[in-house]
Amino acid sequence: MPSTLFLILMLALRSVPTTDERPVALTPKEALASARALVASHPTNAALVSIGKSYGGASIDVLVISENVLNSDKKPSVLLVGGLDGNRPSSVAVTVQAAAQLLTRAELLKSTTFYVIPCANPDAYAAIGARCSDIAGRNLRPIDEDRDGRIDEDRPQDINADGAITMMRRVNPPADDPPTHLPDPADTRLMRGADATKDLRASHTLYIEGLDGDQDGLIAEDGTGGVDIDRNFPHRWQEFDRTAGATQLSEPESQALAQFVLDHPRIIAALVIGRWDNLAKTPDSKGRDITGQTPLMLEGADQPAWEEMGKRWRELSSQSRCEECDPSGSLALWLYAHRGIPTFATQLWGRPDASPAPAPPTTAPPSPVLTPADTESAGWLQWSDRDQAGHGFVAWTPFDHPTLGKVEIGGFRAGFRSDPPAGEVPRLSTAVTNFLSELATKQPRVAVRNVTTSPIAPGVFELQAEIVNEGWLPTSCGMGRINKQPAPIIVRLSTPKNRLLSGQRVTTIEALAGAGDRRSFRWIIRALPAEITALEVVWKPMGTQRIEITNETATTAITVTP
Amino acid sequence: MNNRFSLTALFAAALLSFAIRTPSAVAQQQLPAKVEIAWNRYYDFSEVVSIIARLVGAYPNLLSVEEIGKSVQGRPLLVVTLNNPSTGSPATKPAMWIDGNIHGNEIQATETVLYSIDYLCRAYGSVPALTELVDQSTFYFLASVNPDGRANWFSQQNNPHSSRTGMQPTDDDRDGSADEDGPDDLDGDGSIGQMWRKDPLGSHRRNPRDPRILERVSSEPRPDGTIEHGEWSHGGSEGIDNDGDGHINEDGPGGYDMNRNWPSDWQPAHVENGAGDYPLCFPETRAIAAWVLNHPNIAAAQSYHNAGGMILRGPGADYREVEYSREDRATYDAISSAGAEMLPHYRPMVIFKELYTVHGGFVNWIAESLGVISFTNELWSDNRILQNGRDPTPEEMVRWRDRVLFGQTTSDWKELSHPEYGSVLVGGGTKWSSRIPPPFMLEEEAHRNFAFTVFHAQQMPRLRFSSIAVECIGEQLWQVTVAVANDHRIPTRTVRASRKKIGFPDHLTLAGLGVTVVSGGPMAQRLATTFDPVRRNPHDLAVEVGVGGLSTDAFRFIVRAPDGARATVRYSGEKFKAIEQTFTLTAAK
Numbered sequence A: 001m002p003s004t005l006f007l008i009l010m011l012a013l014r015s016v017p018t019t020d021e022r023p024v025a026l027t028p029k030e031a032l033a034s035a036r037a038l039v040a041s042h043p044t045n046a047a048l049v050s051i052g053k054s055y056g057g058a059s060i061d062v063l064v065i066s067e068n069v070l071n072s073d074k075k076p077s078v079l080l081v082g083g084l085d086g087n088r089p090s091s092v093a094v095t096v097q098a099a100a101q102l103l104t105r106a107e108l109l110k111s112t113t114f115y116v117i118p119c120a121n122p123d124a125y126a127a128i129g130a131r132c133s134d135i136a137g138r139n140l141r142p143i144d145e146d147r148d149g150r151i152d153e154d155r156p157q158d159i160n161a162d163g164a165i166t167m168m169r170r171v172n173p174p175a176d177d178p179p180t181h182l183p184d185p186a187d188t189r190l191m192r193g194a195d196a197t198k199d200l201r202a203s204h205t206l207y208i209e210g211l212d213g214d215q216d217g218l219i220a221e222d223g224t225g226g227v228d229i230d231r232n233f234p235h236r237w238q239e240f241d242r243t244a245g246a247t248q249l250s251e252p253e254s255q256a257l258a259q260f261v262l263d264h265p266r267i268i269a270a271l272v273i274g275r276w277d278n279l280a281k282t283p284d285s286k287g288r289d290i291t292g293q294t295p296l297m298l299e300g301a302d303q304p305a306w307e308e309m310g311k312r313w314r315e316l317s318s319q320s321r322c323e324e325c326d327p328s329g330s331l332a333l334w335l336y337a338h339r340g341i342p343t344f345a346t347q348l349w350g351r352p353d354a355s356p357a358p359a360p361p362t363t364a365p366p367s368p369v370l371t372p373a374d375t376e377s378a379g380w381l382q383w384s385d386r387d388q389a390g391h392g393f394v395a396w397t398p399f400d401h402p403t404l405g406k407v408e409i410g411g412f413r414a415g416f417r418s419d420p421p422a423g424e425v426p427r428l429s430t431a432v433t434n435f436l437s438e439l440a441t442k443q444p445r446v447a448v449r450n451v452t453t454s455p456i457a458p459g460v461f462e463l464q465a466e467i468v469n470e471g472w473l474p475t476s477c478g479m480g481r482i483n484k485q486p487a488p489i490i491v492r493l494s495t496p497k498n499r500l501l502s503g504q505r506v507t508t509i510e511a512l513a514g515a516g517d518r519r520s521f522r523w524i525i526r527a528l529p530a531e532i533t534a535l536e537v538v539w540k541p542m543g544t545q546r547i548e549i550t551n552e553t554a555t556t557a558i559t560v561t562p
Numbered sequence B: 001m002n003n004r005f006s007l008t009a010l011f012a013a014a015l016l017s018f019a020i021r022t023p024s025a026v027a028q029q030q031l032p033a034k035v036e037i038a039w040n041r042y043y044d045f046s047e048v049v050s051i052i053a054r055l056v057g058a059y060p061n062l063l064s065v066e067e068i069g070k071s072v073q074g075r076p077l078l079v080v081t082l083n084n085p086s087t088g089s090p091a092t093k094p095a096m097w098i099d100g101n102i103h104g105n106e107i108q109a110t111e112t113v114l115y116s117i118d119y120l121c122r123a124y125g126s127v128p129a130l131t132e133l134v135d136q137s138t139f140y141f142l143a144s145v146n147p148d149g150r151a152n153w154f155s156q157q158n159n160p161h162s163s164r165t166g167m168q169p170t171d172d173d174r175d176g177s178a179d180e181d182g183p184d185d186l187d188g189d190g191s192i193g194q195m196w197r198k199d200p201l202g203s204h205r206r207n208p209r210d211p212r213i214l215e216r217v218s219s220e221p222r223p224d225g226t227i228e229h230g231e232w233s234h235g236g237s238e239g240i241d242n243d244g245d246g247h248i249n250e251d252g253p254g255g256y257d258m259n260r261n262w263p264s265d266w267q268p269a270h271v272e273n274g275a276g277d278y279p280l281c282f283p284e285t286r287a288i289a290a291w292v293l294n295h296p297n298i299a300a301a302q303s304y305h306n307a308g309g310m311i312l313r314g315p316g317a318d319y320r321e322v323e324y325s326r327e328d329r330a331t332y333d334a335i336s337s338a339g340a341e342m343l344p345h346y347r348p349m350v351i352f353k354e355l356y357t358v359h360g361g362f363v364n365w366i367a368e369s370l371g372v373i374s375f376t377n378e379l380w381s382d383n384r385i386l387q388n389g390r391d392p393t394p395e396e397m398v399r400w401r402d403r404v405l406f407g408q409t410t411s412d413w414k415e416l417s418h419p420e421y422g423s424v425l426v427g428g429g430t431k432w433s434s435r436i437p438p439p440f441m442l443e444e445e446a447h448r449n450f451a452f453t454v455f456h457a458q459q460m461p462r463l464r465f466s467s468i469a470v471e472c473i474g475e476q477l478w479q480v481t482v483a484v485a486n487d488h489r490i491p492t493r494t495v496r497a498s499r500k501k502i503g504f505p506d507h508l509t510l511a512g513l514g515v516t517v518v519s520g521g522p523m524a525q526r527l528a529t530t531f532d533p534v535r536r537n538p539h540d541l542a543v544e545v546g547v548g549g550l551s552t553d554a555f556r557f558i559v560r561a562p563d564g565a566r567a568t569v570r571y572s573g574e575k576f577k578a579i580e581q582t583f584t585l586t587a588a589k
Helices: A002-013 A028-041 A069-074 A090-102 A106-111 A252-263 A300-317 A331-337 A375-387 A422-440 A478-483 B007-020 B044-060 B110-124 B129-137 B147-155 B284-294 B316-322 B326-342 B353-354 B362-369 B394-404 B439-458 B495-499
Strands: A046-053 A058-065 A077-081 A111-116 A167-170 A183-184 A187-193 A204-208 A265-274 A345-347 A391-401 A404-413 A448-458 A461-469 A489-493 A500-502 A506-509 A518-526 A532-539 A544-550 A559-561 B065-068 B078-084 B095-100 B140-142 B193-202 B204-206 B214-216 B231-238 B298-306 B308-313 B347-350 B373-379 B410-417 B424-429 B463-474 B477-486 B506-511 B518-522 B540-543 B551-560 B565-572 B579-585
Touching: A002 A489, A028 A058, A028 A090, A046 A069, A046 A252, A058 A090, A058 A252, A090 A111, A090 A252, A090 A265, A090 A422, A090 B193, A106 A422, A111 A252, A167 A391, A167 A448, A167 B424, A183 A204, A187 A391, A187 A478, A252 A331, A265 A331, A265 B394, A300 A478, A300 B284, A331 A345, A331 A478, A331 A559, A375 A391, A375 B078, A375 B326, A422 B394, A448 A506, A448 A532, A448 A544, A461 A489, A461 A532, A489 A518, B007 B463, B044 B065, B044 B110, B044 B147, B065 B284, B065 B424, B078 B110, B078 B284, B095 B110, B095 B439, B110 B129, B110 B373, B110 B439, B129 B439, B193 B204, B298 B362, B298 B439, B308 B326, B308 B362, B316 B326, B316 B353, B326 B347, B326 B373, B326 B551, B362 B373, B373 B439, B463 B565, B463 B579, B477 B565, B477 B579, B506 B518, B506 B551, B518 B540, B540 B551
Parallel strands: A077 A111, A077 A265, A265 A345, B095 B140, B095 B298, B298 B373, B308 B347
Antiparallel strands: A046 A058, A058 A111, A167 A204, A167 A404, A183 A187, A391 A404, A448 A461, A461 A518, A489 A506, A489 A532, A500 A518, A532 A544, A544 A559, B065 B078, B078 B140, B193 B231, B193 B424, B204 B214, B204 B231, B308 B373, B410 B424, B463 B477, B477 B551, B506 B540, B506 B565, B518 B551, B565 B579
């Protein structure tokens, strides 16, 4: 067993030179191989289930981690999704390693099943070297982006053969292609927009590296693929954005993911690694969508819990920065807003602090300090320069472009700002495992407490009980109380209606908040001699708890049927 | 089970069914029929399939049918294509999509679709206006979008409003069981009626002249200050508490609305009741959407519903009204106001403004996501009972049911003992009692609505080159001005389609042996003196805005070619028949 774990760690860490010359994480195929190895060595606790195929035909697999895979779907479950965003290939390795680590936590598996999807969007990794970061989340569905009747005929390309698809900049472009940017005076490697008040005038036009393959005057406007799976989900789906799909869930990948979630109603929380982050920074809970009935990102009632979980993630991962991102149409947003599942999203890797600048020679005159327009990019550049031997940024190099003429090619390498160095993978995997473990520990636990009976008159007795949430998370979060998708708690008494003098035979509790929220019940029952009265409390993730009351007083132990 | 509706078997059944066919009314203008179908009666889904098979069998040159998917319970979704192959394949012509019965209980929608197929086939060859329309267009008909809901409505105890849903079991009351507490036919009359509870403080009493009428007692105190009470209070639809949860009829068959399940402005169930788990989550809606997306020649659409006498256009929500441009609204208005004249007791209406808010409706999807001019007609209105412009009073309604319908749509009140309510009255109108025309009025309803869809289809774009002017402007250099006229009201691309870049732009090409197009582009308007040259590919102009309705747009090319060269212009697009014309580049007059 340890040997398998070792193998997986080795696979994840192994260094393979690629176009951007960084150690690469697992490819989907390798992820599948290591997931298979896990299953082979843990036949009782792990299983691999295919839930569908990508547009390009690759299997989408769920790694089920459970105390016993034969009844894994009978327990409250936590979902982990990786491999959604092509700019984050390491998320595949991180999820597989997290699965391996969860397998070592037997105590945790007693209460919780984990569904780990290492690679939700395999097509995004199919041609990773041939893509630039702009189109990294797309599957292989052919899309005619420029509506000229030809498919994928003008792709981004590494035209100067420097091993990376970056950007092109052209100084003093002609009249039909007006300039939009200028080199930032603070660091001329960075490009910035014009600013009339500072008399900073545009001098350059920027393009993705490529040719005008279809000679329509546009550069690299119709590349490989596809629909971005993480923009294809229904909440705030962006219609007419061609990369968001023809309709919501139009893609086999998003269909498979959505159907898996709908088929597994015991999922009580989720962590999605992708382009959105709601842990490094808790999103604003004020905005509502156009109907006014669904939050843009977060419901106000959920904000405190999300802040707390964000704090825990930052402690566990030491990650406190994320890139701004509009999560429209994302899986994470759908899980939360439409399914009511407490869903946490992480980009996994935020901008690290660069080492301090080397002290300037004392004789040099102090140079004026200019503030760059894009401080985030400037920070990445600093970290690349000082801590990554400059390999995050390809220096601008002159090139003779067949249609644009003289240009310079350069810029950040794809994935540099979104994917961690391979050395960070073990640490981040452990952070993910610990976060999942925390979610599992904090899960709602519905309990029946303080069941008492007291006779009122011959043949008539009063039954009292409390239904308590002894976990930390609510049984249905604030969003779930709006969309009513999470299971309610159903309290059912066996007494026939005509002998129930007070109280309801069936009561639905929409939600119990976390940390001890309770609901008290009181029934007055006219019982027949020696009759067994059954009180059942049903909450889908946990199952049915049953208590039998006989002869007005005796209470049998609680039995639980998952 | 899935093979139950095999098409081959149905064709065989249809051939046999001639023996049992019912005598039919002859259509107004005495058109000969190859298939006799009575249009004064309603058809269960299996009969609908048989009618389709008989029609397709009788008019094999014009009709074809394909199963585009199956319902939840395995019934076929049958799209009938009406096309004259000798004038081109279906995809080369503008097409009108006509469907009905997405709500299972709105049954006359289906007969109206079938009537339209039948009438067009009968008329072809003998009615010039319709022959011309059929030769120039394609029609796609889906008679029942919700065959399960229809089959349930016919075969089970229902009321005029029930069985609107599809038949995927749905846990409406979220108790872990699906469809376990539907209505029950307590009095065994085959219908789900109303229940009135005996109540000494009741809100209603039985009308002393006609005890079948339950009328509200006044809530105002009498002059002496005492309060009047009736003997009955309303107890809802006929049924009991099947699952013992204290609620009656709260989880019946299905429990969703397929006309809230389309991609355009789809909203989840907490915003739009019955929307489904996600857009196109039902096999019916998913199959239809895939098929429609695959037929970009659809240039007009009608989706029949009942009831209320409405010609509805989108949007379904107030915040989408801005998405209907002034030009598109003018197109809608021109068609619907003609409809109001053709359909007495019908009114053109905007869904969100005059009906109610709808997110994720089918016509909204067709109009807003596909950029197609589309309507929903709400068939039948109680205004048609007295035909004096207003709905009947309760007394007038009872007289209509007694004297014109001979009591066939009512079930007498019966007093029963109800397990939860004690003594109740059960009865009232049957499922046939409202929302649908009585059979003797069905044919008129079908015909007038069919005629409206013919008018709508006749507005689909039809192009011609209204002029091609050649001028010699130098040695082997020509200026060619091409005017493209659309003689119909619907533009080749609605403003919605061009603004949102839906589908492909139209294209105008100029080509010929030895002909080089050196420049070309659109002219700001027909009589302009200059043009706006495109930067690339001047021989193939992409026309994003298309040609407007009832208008002519001009384009200009600068062409290098020897005197006497032949050139061909071609204007093509997704939603009309492409046109092509060859001309000579010559200075000679």
